[in-house]
Amino acid sequence: MDFDTNRLFAWIRQARARLATGAQALRERLLPRVADATGRLLRLFAPAPAGEDSHFLPNFCSGRAIGGIVLIAELLAIVITLVTRRISTNLFQDLLLVSLFVQWIALSGAASLCAARRFLDKLPSSRALGFAYLLLLAVVLVVSEAAVWILWLTGKVGSPRPEWYAYFHIQNFAVAAIVDALALRYFLARHQLRQRTLSEARAKIEVLRSRIRPHFLFNTMNIIASLIRSAPDKAETAVVDMADLFRTMLGDSENLVPVSNEVAIAKKYLDIEALRLDSRLRVDWNVGKFPRKAVMPVLVLQPLLENAIQHGIEPIPAGGVISVQLREENDIIHILVTNPLPRLRSRSTVAPLPSEHTLDNLRLRLESHYGDAARFRITQEAERFSVAVEIPIRGGSP
Numbered sequence: 001m002d003f004d005t006n007r008l009f010a011w012i013r014q015a016r017a018r019l020a021t022g023a024q025a026l027r028e029r030l031l032p033r034v035a036d037a038t039g040r041l042l043r044l045f046a047p048a049p050a051g052e053d054s055h056f057l058p059n060f061c062s063g064r065a066i067g068g069i070v071l072i073a074e075l076l077a078i079v080i081t082l083v084t085r086r087i088s089t090n091l092f093q094d095l096l097l098v099s100l101f102v103q104w105i106a107l108s109g110a111a112s113l114c115a116a117r118r119f120l121d122k123l124p125s126s127r128a129l130g131f132a133y134l135l136l137l138a139v140v141l142v143v144s145e146a147a148v149w150i151l152w153l154t155g156k157v158g159s160p161r162p163e164w165y166a167y168f169h170i171q172n173f174a175v176a177a178i179v180d181a182l183a184l185r186y187f188l189a190r191h192q193l194r195q196r197t198l199s200e201a202r203a204k205i206e207v208l209r210s211r212i213r214p215h216f217l218f219n220t221m222n223i224i225a226s227l228i229r230s231a232p233d234k235a236e237t238a239v240v241d242m243a244d245l246f247r248t249m250l251g252d253s254e255n256l257v258p259v260s261n262e263v264a265i266a267k268k269y270l271d272i273e274a275l276r277l278d279s280r281l282r283v284d285w286n287v288g289k290f291p292r293k294a295v296m297p298v299l300v301l302q303p304l305l306e307n308a309i310q311h312g313i314e315p316i317p318a319g320g321v322i323s324v325q326l327r328e329e330n331d332i333i334h335i336l337v338t339n340p341l342p343r344l345r346s347r348s349t350v351a352p353l354p355s356e357h358t359l360d361n362l363r364l365r366l367e368s369h370y371g372d373a374a375r376f377r378i379t380q381e382a383e384r385f386s387v388a389v390e391i392p393i394r395g396g397s398p
Contacts (some may be wrong), residue, residue, distance in 0.1 A: 056191030073106035280319025312339030
């Protein structure tokens with residue numbers, strides 16, 4: 001029988017067309033459903049973003065937490081292998097078996113806390129602590145029972161209730177009760193310490209803001225009163241600038257704003273101070289280009305500028321120049337504010353600068369946003385005082 005190549009090529013073309021049609025239908029129907037199902041699973045097991053810092057339990061769904069659990073579990077397995085009775089004549093074989101069992105318990109407990117995180121976040125800390133403790137103990141009992149059944153099904157033991165059955169469960173339960181209690185107590189104590197630190201930082205920030213507002217308000221109102229008749233246009237501009245500035249100061253100090261907005265607010269503050277200091281106040285701005293994602297806490301520049309004016313420009317009869325530099329490098333916002341110092345203060349090396357409290361409060365505020373990622377450096381030279389700030393280009397978790 002002759003072989004018809006034309007029919008073969010036609011059949012191949014039809015098969016390719018059918019495969020292409022089927023692949024397209026698969027992409028249009030199945031893949032969206034898979035993506036939707038995956039998103040639901042992630043929303044079910046992933047923690048709520050808002051609860052990341054509001055609850056004492058860490059995020060056991062994260063890879064960093066899992067890595068720490070694996071490391072601690074392995075250290076615990078080494079200790080258990082060294083202090084308990086031998087399973088076999090080979091120490092490394094015992095370590096392998098104990099590590100497998102301990103890692104099984106540790107990862108099962110982490111998975112249980114990850115799955116129950118949304119529920120635990122809704123409970124008070126005391127109830128969440130008790131529920132998490134009972135959940136971890138239940139995981140130990142289930143895994144221990146499962147391990148005995150696996151040994152029986154694989155022929156390692158002759159019965160699902162061997163002679164060491166009770167001792168095995170009691171030992172595992174006792175060790176888990178102690179370790180889980182210590183771990184949960186550590187998480188709770190760490191959370192309470194962090195909350196207390198943040199509360200103290202916020203309290204100091206509020207004290208600083210309450211001290212700044214009346215002092216600045218009285219000075220600004222006196223300036224406006226003196227300008228109403230002589231320069232009504234300047235008085236109106238000052239009122240508008242003051243309203244914008246105080247709207248920002250009275251708002252939430254934890255807000256993150258684009259760098260351009262922060263610069264605009266700082267310039268409004270300088271415009272108001274320029275009405276009082278006139279030609280004594282000169283500012284040299286050097287602002288680089290920032291990407292749109294660049295944000296920073298509101299009112300970071302204003303305290304730095306107020307400090308420079310109060311302790312640098314005001315005590316000098318002729319005034320001086322404040323240098324403000326902002327630039328972005330390697331996803332880090334670099335801020336440098338430099339102001340002159342009176343000669344009398346530059347000679348003194350014993351008395352502390354009166355601006356230390358203001359700058360310390362600003363440092364605490366940045367640390368509450370960024371933690372160790374924030375850098376705050378003060379430099380005093382001959383007749384020159386500088387404050388350098390480095391913060392990530394994206395805001396931290398307040």
